């Protein structure tokens with residue numbers, strides 16, 4: 001974009017105290033990774049893209065569903081009807097909103113194996129996840145890589161937001177306490193009011209923009225009660241015995257995983273390949289026996305079958321919905337066999 005067009009586009013923002021042309025250029029050079037592309041992730045992504053943050057990466061393992069739409073930004077009914085991967089749909093909309101910035105989408109679950117690569121090149125990480133375990137993983141990776149991040153939690157009418165820079169103050173483990181270290185996967189569905197999401201993500205994006213602009217950033221915990229319309233701030237102190245930011249034990253980063261795993265809350269079976277491989281999806285449409293095949297940029301294939309709904313990544317990892325463990329595994333083996341016959345798998 002030419003400088004004159006750039007200045008015109010952001011003129012109402014450039015005139016603000018704390019921004020100016022210098023600040024606007026600074027935002028354009030900034031890189032943000034958003035982990036999770038649901039209610040909170042899409043709202044922050046939209047605001048950052050509109051504000052002119054130059055690089056936004058969105059990461060999510062799910063597809064858009066009708067029950068997401070009351071609280072998410074960026075998604076439309078057609079995305080839900082066609083089960084479009086959230087990260088892909090979000091990236092398309094972000095590009096339509098601001099085509100001058102770089103938007104990268106990653107369809108994948110976030111785990112100890114990939115979190116560091118997802119955030120390594122970012123100046124700031126945004127928590128768009130919906131669970132404590134993923135936040136503890138983001139927390140550890142951000143301590144190891146020395147990255148600041150913004151935590152956002154919403155449930156019902158309540159929200160919590162905190163800018164976390166573990167070099168300077170309390171980390172997320174300090175906030176939630178040590179008892180969460182042993183908690184397993186929680187299988188529960190929670191409701192949330194869309195206005196809670198808006199309030200929480202407005203605060204979170206303000207913190208993000210202030211950090212990227214080099215302005216002082218509040219490090220208190222923001223506690224939002226949308227029903228009574230109150231926002232309070234609380235100081236969080238570092239736990240002098242914190243397992244993450246003091247003892248640097250990083251148990252979530254070191255946690256191994258089973259090759260086949262059932263994520264109960266999301267109703268997804270995740271399967272890793274037996275050995276490292278790379279799939280070329282260009283011939284997949286020649287395979288028969290599937291209800292529908294859709295391929296996204298030769299990176300991800302969405303394969304619908306009677307036994308489950310498969311998102312297959314080019315590294316051989318699969319996320320399978322509407323299935324159970326045994327059915328999912330035979331479905332996975334069946335798909336890989338077909339790809340093998342097409343000569344589409346290269347073992348590394």
Ligand SMILES: [Zn+2]
Pocket residue numbers: 170171172173174175238239242243244245246
């Ligand atoms: Zn800590």
